[in-house]
Amino acid sequence: MEKVSDALVSELVQRKNYLEAQKVETVYFGGGTPSILKTADIERIVDTIRTNYELDIEAEITLEANPDDLTPGKLNSLKKAGINRLSIGIQSFAQEDLAFLSRSHTSEQVIQCISDAKQAGFHNLSIDLIYGIPTLTDEVWMTNLETAFSLGIPHISAYSLTIEEKTPLEVMIRKGKVKPVDEDRALSHYHILTRLMKQYGYEQYEISNFCLPGNYSRHNTAYWQGKSYLGVGPSAHSYNGISRQFNVANLARYIGSAASGQIESELELLSQVTMLNEYIMTSLRTIWGCDLAVVRQKFGFVNAEKLLENAQAFIDKKQMVYQSDTLILTYAGRLFADGIASELFGEEE
Numbered sequence: 001m002e003k004v005s006d007a008l009v010s011e012l013v014q015r016k017n018y019l020e021a022q023k024v025e026t027v028y029f030g031g032g033t034p035s036i037l038k039t040a041d042i043e044r045i046v047d048t049i050r051t052n053y054e055l056d057i058e059a060e061i062t063l064e065a066n067p068d069d070l071t072p073g074k075l076n077s078l079k080k081a082g083i084n085r086l087s088i089g090i091q092s093f094a095q096e097d098l099a100f101l102s103r104s105h106t107s108e109q110v111i112q113c114i115s116d117a118k119q120a121g122f123h124n125l126s127i128d129l130i131y132g133i134p135t136l137t138d139e140v141w142m143t144n145l146e147t148a149f150s151l152g153i154p155h156i157s158a159y160s161l162t163i164e165e166k167t168p169l170e171v172m173i174r175k176g177k178v179k180p181v182d183e184d185r186a187l188s189h190y191h192i193l194t195r196l197m198k199q200y201g202y203e204q205y206e207i208s209n210f211c212l213p214g215n216y217s218r219h220n221t222a223y224w225q226g227k228s229y230l231g232v233g234p235s236a237h238s239y240n241g242i243s244r245q246f247n248v249a250n251l252a253r254y255i256g257s258a259a260s261g262q263i264e265s266e267l268e269l270l271s272q273v274t275m276l277n278e279y280i281m282t283s284l285r286t287i288w289g290c291d292l293a294v295v296r297q298k299f300g301f302v303n304a305e306k307l308l309e310n311a312q313a314f315i316d317k318k319q320m321v322y323q324s325d326t327l328i329l330t331y332a333g334r335l336f337a338d339g340i341a342s343e344l345f346g347e348e349e
Helices: 002-014 039-052 072-081 095-100 107-119 138-150 168-174 183-199 218-224 251-260 272-283 292-299 301-316 337-344
Strands: 024-029 055-065 085-091 125-131 155-160 203-206 209-211 237-239 243-247 265-269 320-323 326-329
Touching: 002 039, 002 251, 024 039, 024 218, 039 055, 039 072, 055 218, 072 107, 085 107, 107 125, 125 138, 125 183, 138 183, 155 183, 183 203, 203 218, 218 272, 272 292, 272 337, 292 301, 301 320, 301 326, 301 337
Parallel strands: 024 055, 055 085, 085 125, 125 155
Antiparallel strands: 155 209, 203 209, 237 243, 243 265, 320 326
């Protein structure tokens, strides 16, 4: 871990001109389990950002964490290191679900870590929940959500269980040891999710993200709005508005390249059509929708007209509305967001 931390600090210094002196408004420690890093290393990384970048005085600095890593001592140290927002991978408050997902924390640790986080001064909290789990009934899913509401969690990300190839869960399903994901059950859970979120005052500002008023994830919102970002670490992606850069995935090669002063990475120059399609895909997932004024400004009048023309079929099916020069998915449309977006994509000439 010390070598990884050294490499991260080295890359931050080497690439300090990537964002062209733009003010850094958010920092996000994610992409794995950064909470197992020593707090001293987290503090060193934050200090390196402060030294080499213009870090907004009110920057949102988030750390992804597992509940079992968040001891009272660790939480106090993280606060001193500059972390001001936690994204906690809870997944479920029910022990049966945690066992199915092979999570190392218990339901008791989940409740305790949230209490400890608040005690340490962390009130900007986000949790991840998963639905569509074969062990999860509608009743337990409702209890999961109501537990989160009772704890006053201001931001909740909720995802349907997906089975990735070659994972232990996929192997067990293939061998018949575990039930496969039931799409009807997952859909039922989604309807419960959106109904209860609305009932308890949460806004669905992105298909999988809900928050109490004013508690958007500033970091993730920047992605959806197409802002430039610098990604640091193995496999990390960066985007500057015209190209995407992605670091080598292999950890040893990443550490070696950082030490040599030349990060091993690949560069993809983005075509106008690729950038348009990314804007369509990400903007339609949000409550702000796809702004045709933005499309005209960045991609031309013809692309905006064609987009509106192609969207008419979904407007007619009540899966989308067109208001204030913006295309926004309806509740029915959100269930098919990826498919609708792909139907609206532009094509390379």
